[in-house]
Amino acid sequence: MVDAVSPDRPLAVELRGVCKWYDEFQALKDIDLQVRQGERTVVCGPSGSGKSTMIRCINRLEEHHGGEIRINGESVELYEARPHLIRQRVGMVFQQFNLFSHMTVVENCCLGPIKALKLGRAEARERAMHYLEKVRIPEQADKYPSQLSGGQQQRVAIARALCMSPQIMLFDEPTSALDPEMIQEVLEAMIALAEDGMTMICVTHEMGFARTVADSVVFMDRGEIVEQAPPSEFFTAPRSERTRAFLDKIL
Amino acid sequence: MRQKNRSRYLGDLLIYLAIIGAALWGLRIATTAQAYNWQWYNVPQYLYKIHEGVVYPGPLLRGLITTMQISAGAMVIAAVLGLLVAVLGMSGSRVGRILARGYIEVVRNIPILVLLFLFYFVVAPIFGLGRFASGMLTLALYEAAFAAEIYRAGIEGVPRGQREAAAAVGLTRAQQMRYVVLPQSIPLILPPMTNLAINLIKHSAIVSVIAIFDLANEGRNVISETFMVFEVWFTVALVYLVITTALSFLATGLERRFARSRASARAR
Ligand SMILES: Nc1ncnc2c1ncn2[C@@H]1O[C@H](COP(=O)(O)OP(=O)(O)OP(=O)(O)O)[C@@H](O)[C@H]1O
Ligand SMILES: [Mg+2]
Numbered sequence: 001m002v003d004a005v006s007p008d009r010p011l012a013v014e015l016r017g018v019c020k021w022y023d024e025f026q027a028l029k030d031i032d033l034q035v036r037q038g039e040r041t042v043v044c045g046p047s048g049s050g051k052s053t054m055i056r057c058i059n060r061l062e063e064h065h066g067g068e069i070r071i072n073g074e075s076v077e078l079y080e081a082r083p084h085l086i087r088q089r090v091g092m093v094f095q096q097f098n099l100f101s102h103m104t105v106v107e108n109c110c111l112g113p114i115k116a117l118k119l120g121r122a123e124a125r126e127r128a129m130h131y132l133e134k135v136r137i138p139e140q141a142d143k144y145p146s147q148l149s150g151g152q153q154q155r156v157a158i159a160r161a162l163c164m165s166p167q168i169m170l171f172d173e174p175t176s177a178l179d180p181e182m183i184q185e186v187l188e189a190m191i192a193l194a195e196d197g198m199t200m201i202c203v204t205h206e207m208g209f210a211r212t213v214a215d216s217v218v219f220m221d222r223g224e225i226v227e228q229a230p231p232s233e234f235f236t237a238p239r240s241e242r243t244r245a246f247l248d249k250i251l
Numbered sequence: 252m253r254q255k256n257r258s259r260y261l262g263d264l265l266i267y268l269a270i271i272g273a274a275l276w277g278l279r280i281a282t283t284a285q286a287y288n289w290q291w292y293n294v295p296q297y298l299y300k301i302h303e304g305v306v307y308p309g310p311l312l313r314g315l316i317t318t319m320q321i322s323a324g325a326m327v328i329a330a331v332l333g334l335l336v337a338v339l340g341m342s343g344s345r346v347g348r349i350l351a352r353g354y355i356e357v358v359r360n361i362p363i364l365v366l367l368f369l370f371y372f373v374v375a376p377i378f379g380l381g382r383f384a385s386g387m388l389t390l391a392l393y394e395a396a397f398a399a400e401i402y403r404a405g406i407e408g409v410p411r412g413q414r415e416a417a418a419a420v421g422l423t424r425a426q427q428m429r430y431v432v433l434p435q436s437i438p439l440i441l442p443p444m445t446n447l448a449i450n451l452i453k454h455s456a457i458v459s460v461i462a463i464f465d466l467a468n469e470g471r472n473v474i475s476e477t478f479m480v481f482e483v484w485f486t487v488a489l490v491y492l493v494i495t496t497a498l499s500f501l502a503t504g505l506e507r508r509f510a511r512s513r514a515s516a517r518a519r
Contacts, residue, residue, distance in 0.1 A: 115422055163420075
């Protein structure tokens with residue numbers, strides 16, 4: 001079990017009235033979300049409800065069209081021309097791993113630190129090995145991604161993101177492209193991260209993970225946040241009818 | 252299985268023989284009609300000359316050197332310009348995209364001969380460019396439009412997630428391109444680029460019309476002096492064929508190598 005976060009911690013991520021459109025289609029409707037430093041938030045909801053869109057707006061892989069997004073108190077608008085500065089502080093793990101296929105595992109981990117943070121090669125490598133050990137695959141350092149299993153690739157992707165020393169980590173369904181027997185090893189890496197006090201926003205349908213790790217569970221449907229509650233309440237006494245219907249389906 | 256292969260091989264052979272036979276027969280008709288006087292023994296001196304033990308290139312080889320110089324220069328410029336046009340065409344800037352698209356469409360829809368005259372008579376005098384530069388730049392401008400399309404296809408052939416992951420580790424747009432997208436698009440770009448080089452060498456014969464003494468033009472000159480129409484054109488064609496075939500073997504080799512390294516990367 002991971003310790004709860006006290007409510008007087010400063011806000012790491014704050015969304016206020018965030019809206020987003022794809023042409024005529026509104027993917028995000030008036031989203032309000034607050035994540036304190038060290039807090040773990042799990043986001044769930046049916047396919048197409050806007051979960052990916054929301055977290056991709058946070059690290060500027062998508063632009064939002066209304067409302068405000070603040071990271072560590074600073075509006076992302078300040079970084080409109082230099083979104084890479086935000087992404088250096090907000091790491092992301094993708095559903096499809098997206099490891100650089102022309103680079104070895106350790107090169108994958110070193111690229112960001114060397115090119116974005118201007119670290120020396122030796123220092124970057126040392127840092128890469130440190131995080132590869134954390135996700136428990138240092139022995140694969142010199143292999144190519146195509147030589148690894150899905151679970152191993154996803155753990156490398158987590159290490160790659162951590163090598164940037166991010167203050168916040170975003171996960172977009174990190175286990176849903178994995179065979180069942182590999183899900184656990186990835187979840188364990190994420191739990192270890194939570195225990196270290198990382199601020200995390202995880203889109204996932206792994207409700208066991210939500211129960212043990214999350215401070216707060218968010219349910220989204222049709223571009224809206226329908227309900228947000230601590231896991232104890234969320235799973236036992238969901239307030240909304242839509243949440244209940246969703247939980248009935250996946251539990 | 253083996254039997255079948257052999258009979259197909261035999262069939263192919265018969266077809267080749269039939270085609271060569273027909274060609275020779277046509278040639279015979281053409282030459283007898285003109286009472287053609289074959290002088291193959293006269294051809295080598297137009298390729299090279301030996302004077303006091305030193306080998307000098309004859310007009311045809313000098314022409315080949317010119318052709319290769321123009322083609323190589325044009326290829327380098329086309330490769331660089333094409334990349335710029337491709338990147339501009341995929342950039343966030345609307346004006347950039349329109350410029351790139353416009354360039355590609357204009358160049359692709361004008362005959363290269365017209366392009367050459369336009370450049371030589373209209374553009375070159377403004378910048379004080381000579382024949383050689385005009386020929387080379389026209390070829391470069393023309394092929395760059397096709398090169399840009401090759402780059403675009405190569406870059407778009409790299410999965411979008413690769414670029415997003417590069418963005419997610421804090422790289423700038425230029426760094427995403429340079430360290431993640433371009434390296435992965437090289438196997439997709441190199442083979443069609445080699446074909447483009449082959450086309451460029453063939454298209455380069457057109458610079459003859461602005462009095463550049465390339466291989467084709469030297470061939471014409473030799474003929475006007477010697478009237479060895481058939482021998483010289485056969486020789487010229489053969490020289491082009493040797494160069495382009497060598498390049499296309501290179502292309503096939505590259506393609507195979509990349510296919511193999513991809514396959515073995517998957518298998519490992
Ligand atoms: N690039 C795009 N262009 C147009 N529509 C899009 C685009 N990306 C997402 N959408 C739409 O926005 C809505 C939200 O998509 P999003 O990917 O955020 O959903 P999700 O909750 O992550 O779903 P999933 O569980 O399937 O990943 C969907 O209806 C989707 O069709
Ligand atoms: Mg999604």
